[in-house]
Amino acid sequence: MTRLTLGLPSKGRLQEATVAWFAERGVTIERLGGGREYAARASGIDGLDVIMLAAGEIPRELGAGRIHLGVTGEDLIRERLAGWEDRVDLATEMGFGHADLVVAVPAWWVDVETLDDLDEVAEAFRGRHGHPLRVATKYHNLTQGFFRHHGVADYRIVDSQGATEAAPKNLSAEAIVDITTTRSTLRANHLRVLADGLILRSQANLCISRVADWSGRAHQRLRDLAARLALKDW
Amino acid sequence: MVDDRFGVTAHEGLDLAEVEHALERLAGLHAEAGYAVVSPTHLFRAELMLDLYGEDIRGRAFLFPGGGGGEELCLRPDFTVPVVLAHAAQGWDRPARYAYQGPVFRRQEPGSTRPVEYLQAGIENLGAADAATADSQVFSLTLKGIAEIGPEAIRVTTGDLGIPFALLEALAMPARRRQRLRRHFWRPARFRGLLDAAVRGPEAPSPRRADLIAALGAPDPVAAVATHAAAAGEITGLRELDELVSRAERLAGAEAEPPMPAEQAELIEAVTEVAGPSGEALSQLRRLTAEAGADITAALDRFEARLDALNRSGVDAEDLSFDAAFGRNLEYYDGFVFEVLAEGRTDLPPLAGGGRFDAMTRQLGAAHAIPAVGAMIRPEAALLARRGAA
Numbered sequence: 001m002t003r004l005t006l007g008l009p010s011k012g013r014l015q016e017a018t019v020a021w022f023a024e025r026g027v028t029i030e031r032l033g034g035g036r037e038y039a040a041r042a043s044g045i046d047g048l049d050v051i052m053l054a055a056g057e058i059p060r061e062l063g064a065g066r067i068h069l070g071v072t073g074e075d076l077i078r079e080r081l082a083g084w085e086d087r088v089d090l091a092t093e094m095g096f097g098h099a100d101l102v103v104a105v106p107a108w109w110v111d112v113e114t115l116d117d118l119d120e121v122a123e124a125f126r127g128r129h130g131h132p133l134r135v136a137t138k139y140h141n142l143t144q145g146f147f148r149h150h151g152v153a154d155y156r157i158v159d160s161q162g163a164t165e166a167a168p169k170n171l172s173a174e175a176i177v178d179i180t181t182t183r184s185t186l187r188a189n190h191l192r193v194l195a196d197g198l199i200l201r202s203q204a205n206l207c208i209s210r211v212a213d214w215s216g217r218a219h220q221r222l223r224d225l226a227a228r229l230a231l232k233d234w
Numbered sequence: 235m236v237d238d239r240f241g242v243t244a245h246e247g248l249d250l251a252e253v254e255h256a257l258e259r260l261a262g263l264h265a266e267a268g269y270a271v272v273s274p275t276h277l278f279r280a281e282l283m284l285d286l287y288g289e290d291i292r293g294r295a296f297l298f299p300g301g302g303g304g305e306e307l308c309l310r311p312d313f314t315v316p317v318v319l320a321h322a323a324q325g326w327d328r329p330a331r332y333a334y335q336g337p338v339f340r341r342q343e344p345g346s347t348r349p350v351e352y353l354q355a356g357i358e359n360l361g362a363a364d365a366a367t368a369d370s371q372v373f374s375l376t377l378k379g380i381a382e383i384g385p386e387a388i389r390v391t392t393g394d395l396g397i398p399f400a401l402l403e404a405l406a407m408p409a410r411r412r413q414r415l416r417r418h419f420w421r422p423a424r425f426r427g428l429l430d431a432a433v434r435g436p437e438a439p440s441p442r443r444a445d446l447i448a449a450l451g452a453p454d455p456v457a458a459v460a461t462h463a464a465a466a467g468e469i470t471g472l473r474e475l476d477e478l479v480s481r482a483e484r485l486a487g488a489e490a491e492p493p494m495p496a497e498q499a500e501l502i503e504a505v506t507e508v509a510g511p512s513g514e515a516l517s518q519l520r521r522l523t524a525e526a527g528a529d530i531t532a533a534l535d536r537f538e539a540r541l542d543a544l545n546r547s548g549v550d551a552e553d554l555s556f557d558a559a560f561g562r563n564l565e566y567y568d569g570f571v572f573e574v575l576a577e578g579r580t581d582l583p584p585l586a587g588g589g590r591f592d593a594m595t596r597q598l599g600a601a602h603a604i605p606a607v608g609a610m611i612r613p614e615a616a617l618l619a620r621r622g623a624a
Contacts, residue, residue: 108478110442110462111478111482124480
């Protein structure tokens with residue numbers, strides 16, 4: 001490999017912040033075709049190709065080694081890439097794209113403040129309603145891992161790809177696991193985060209694939225880039 | 235993305251004819267012992283597994299959408315559930331002995347080299363009134379199978395989940411506490427945390443909880459709790475207000491629960507830590523519980539009856555290794571449990587294992603728990619172990 005490939009998020013805000021982050025470090029990324037074409041070019045550093053990808057697809061591309069570098073949220077890496085530690089290095093936090101992944105329940109459930117409470121209520125709920133307590137989320141893996149770690153056993157995940165906060169009111173779930181920045185959407189939907197319900201504090205990361213082709217000049221190019229970007233330990 | 239692991243099965247490095255031969259020998263043993271061959275389906279409704287094991291099963295089995303009604307299906311992770319369901323289709327209340335052989339499918343941790351598909355050859359003994367004899371027969375037949383196709387040097391571990399459950403039943407404690415401990419027995423760290431918390435006694439309630447409990451003391455408690463809840467947020471969702479009221483009452487009750495005496499927690503821990511040759515373990519359990527005045531005689535008599543039955547079938551039961559903590563990660567068992575490992579082969583999974591699962595038959599729809607005990611052998615692992623030892 002003689003050149004490196006960077007996966008750049010195709011979405012507006014995350015892309016702008018990424019471009020600005022690189023610009024501050026002397027690497028200019030500009031979109032081609034007046035911004036309408038999904039293509040971009042890097043200058044200020046040699047041998048770096050930029051391709052645009054949906055932020056949600058970047059973990060998969062890093063994990064498969066089809067891109068050397070990528071910018072995406074830690075939440076997506078952990079959720080979507082099984083065994084991610086062996087495949088991807090979270091090289092540096094970029095200081096934007098902050099989001100907390102949290103467990104929230106209806107605010108009126110004043111008897112439920114912790115995961116232990118949720119577990120007890122889940123048991124009673126199943127007895128009363130004949131089915132397990134449902135948790136709406138698109139973060140299936142992180143939810144499962146977190147609940148297992150905290151000994152919450154008797155629940156069912158309901159897939160929710162959007163407007164997850166509305167699930168309890170719509171009767172499609174009793175609790176939710178979702179990302180939140182200010183928690184104001186949760187409050188507006190009469191939900192409350194459990195006291196021990198913080199699963200992950202996520203933000204955008206510059207990620208390096210451990211399984212991409214690092215032969216030839218690729219590794220030297222990474223060292224040059226790391227020096228330019230002032231990445232620690234690289 | 236194609237994952238390398240999906241090319242890996244337990245057949246690797248084994249001659250296919252050798253595997254077939256081993257399966258035939260096991261089939262012969264099972265037939266000779268009066269076990270009828272069943273071939274249950276590979277796929278069944280995931281709902282069943284989710285009800286039994288919760289969401290965690292998704293990490294261990296292959297669940298996917300694909301049922302005709304849009305429901306999820308599960309690729310069998312073992313034979314027990316499919317065999318028991320096949321039995322139930324003809325009526326629960328009749329004794330039956332089944333033998334099965336075929337592949338099972340297990341999701342593995344990322345990076346694991348364990349196979350996602352491997353063979354099991356096993357037996358299920360349902361409805362046998364004499365539990366000790368049935369346990370002993372299933373155990374002996376399984377060891378016989380290992381002797382036929384597996385290595386000579388094996389390590390056997392046994393346990394009995396009926397003992398800790400009987401102890402929790404026998405000890406004086408608030409009903410809620412007993413229920414919590416039973417529920418989390420399968421999660422040792424959580425169980426330990428519950429014991430510690432019970433000994434410490436109730437902690438100072440949070441302000442929200444204090445308000446909730448105070449509301450119960452109002453002249454109209456239901457109205458007071460409703461006001462308190464409505465002030466916190468719009469009352470929506472499937473859970474109803476009266477459910478919150480009953481939980482609040484339980485919480486108030488828990489506040490009034492006396493702390494667990496430290497000796498009681500110590501006894502529970504001591505019993506779950508008993509390990510050694512079965513004969514000694516039994517005496518130790520009798521002594522421990524008698525000293526503490528906890529009557530679990532019935533459960534220990536069952537243990538003893540099983541040892542007697544094993545002795546009669548030619549197993550040196552007194553020396554059989556017993557570990558009271560064994561089986562705490564195997565949620566569906568509730569009595570005798572056992573496992574066979576190849577000595578010195580930490581690279582191989584258990585060659586065989588099984589146990590008693592009466593309670594699960596109720597969860598699967600039996601009107602009352604029916605006696606059920608079964609075990610399986612992993613022929614590929616057994617053959618690899620034999621080859622390694624040769």
